[in-house]
Amino acid sequence: MxxxxxxxxxxxxxxxxxxxxxxxxxxxxxxxxxxxxxxxxxxxxxxxxxxxxxxxxxxxxxxxxxxxxxxxxxxxxxxxxxxxxxxxxxxxxxxxxxxxxxxxGKGFRLQPDWQHIVIVARGVGLATLAPLAEAAHAHRIAMTVILSARSQHALLAPSQQRFERLGARVLTALDDGTSQLDVIEQMLCDIIVQHAPDALFTCGSKRLTALLKRLAAEYGIAGQVAMEEQMVCGLGMCQCCTKVFEHDGKHISRRVCVEGPVFDLSEVVA
Ligand SMILES: Cc1cc2nc3c(=O)[nH]c(=O)nc-3n(C[C@H](O)[C@H](O)[C@H](O)COP(=O)(O)OP(=O)(O)OC[C@H]3O[C@@H](n4cnc5c(N)ncnc54)[C@H](O)[C@@H]3O)c2cc1C
Incomplete structure (x- = not known):
């Protein structure tokens, strides 16, 4: 029928x-x-x-x-x-x-008592993170944003301006040297010391996800990542986007499309 x-x-x-x-x-x-x-x-x-x-x-x-x-x-x-x-x-x-x-899928979670968040976007990851910035702005949560890209050209000026219009402080990190991991780590440590953020968010890079996971654990800050795994059905049936995560000290499998694509940084296996 x-x-x-x-x-x-x-x-x-x-x-x-x-x-x-x-x-x-x-x-x-x-x-x-x-x-x-x-x-x-x-x-x-x-x-x-x-x-x-x-x-x-x-x-x-x-x-x-x-x-x-x-x-x-x-x-x-x-x-x-x-x-x-x-x-x-x-x-x-x-x-x-x-x-x-x-x-x-399941999106980002913001807590109403948060005062400041840090958003780190690599490449097209900013497409996923821009609506998060709008939601944070609507909840009067301040933001510092790091945009990482191959070049100035790849940075997507309109998107950068979109973050700036929301009152975010936007820092850029390019592959000419400033996006090297140790440089971004130093940027993040400075931001953490200056603003004591409540949470770190990222999308677009496995290296940056690993860095944010480590810093979130070191400084005791919450964190979330939007994962962009290859997907087929997007509905959980084909299981092709299944990844291993850490939960309560155990390794468990989760489908990125339905249990994610947003996960706690603490659960990601770097
Ligand atoms: C949850 C989710 C959200 C996404 N959001 C965006 C977005 O907002 N904007 C955007 O530009 N892209 C996004 N992507 C990636 C996008 O799905 C792929 O770029 C797209 O499927 C490529 O299709 P294609 O037929 O053009 O390329 P294909 O011919 O299928 O592949 C071309 C190249 O893209 C790579 N690729 C294919 N699928 C993915 C994937 N899922 N993730 C990363 N690389 C891939 C391939 O490895 C290959 O190198 C997202 C992916 C996921 C899983």
Whole structure:
């Protein structure tokens, strides 16, 4: 028997804008269902990238929520064009439709009594962390943000400005030397001494995740990471994104798509 669904909840989104931010990244805004617009920071969607001739991505591609506004009925994505799925996405025009499934997974958690958080984003990890900064701002939590990237060009100025508009102090770390791990470690230690942050957040780099996990443990600070594992179904069934985590002194397996993608730093096996 066929199950009929409301046209407003069938996963079909309408492309409103899909514009280049720089040579690698595009910012896509879609009109989406009310349910999709409830997406919380750190949650993600799986996108059915359109097929183009022999370029037919079989699996959906996971993409973090870069923004979700239930009043305007819009969901935003910021994505790097890396392979055939994102290339097909990059060709979508205003008025085209796109099949999106979500919001999926468990997002970031903020505690109302927190005063200051530190956000460390590497590359496109900032797409995942920008909505967290907006939520923190709404809860009057101060922020220091470190943006790490290959080059000034890869830094995504509009996203940097988005953090600055929220009142965040933004520091940059580039691969010309300043993003080397020991330099970022020194930056983080200075921030911890100066602001005594309540929590550290990161996305986009396994090396930075390991560093933040170590510093969070050393200084007794909470921490969360949004993990970007390769995924297939995004719904927990295929188990392809299963990773080992530490919990209560034991190693346990968890699916990044449903038990995450946001995890406590203390649970990540570096
Ligand atoms: C929860 C989650 C959230 C994500 N959010 C974003 C986002 O906001 N913006 C964004 O640009 N990307 C994001 N990604 C990564 C994005 O899903 C991949 O870049 C995309 O699936 C690549 O598809 P493709 O067909 O263009 O490339 P493919 O042809 O499939 O692969 C091209 C290259 O991308 C790499 N790649 C493929 N899948 C992933 C993956 N899951 N993570 C990292 N690298 C991958 C491959 O190893 C390969 O080198 C996210 C991934 C996850 C799991």
């Amino acid at each position: 066929l199950t009929l669904r409301s046209p407003h909840d069938d996963g079909t989104a309408l492309i409103l804008r899909n514009e280049w931010v720089n040579g690698d990244y595009k910012h896509m805004v879609v009109k989406a269902s009310h349910a999709a617009c409830q997406a919380q920071p750190g949650q993600f969607f799986t996108l059915l990238c359109p097929a183009e001739g022999s370029m037919a991505p079989f699996f959906r591609r996971p993409m973090s929520t870069y923004g979700a506004d239930p009043h305007r009925g819009e969901v935003e994505f910021l994505y790097k064009v890396t392979g055939k799925g994102t290339l097909a996405l990059s060709r979508l025009q205003t008025g085209d439709s796109l099949d999106i499934l979500g919001p999926l």
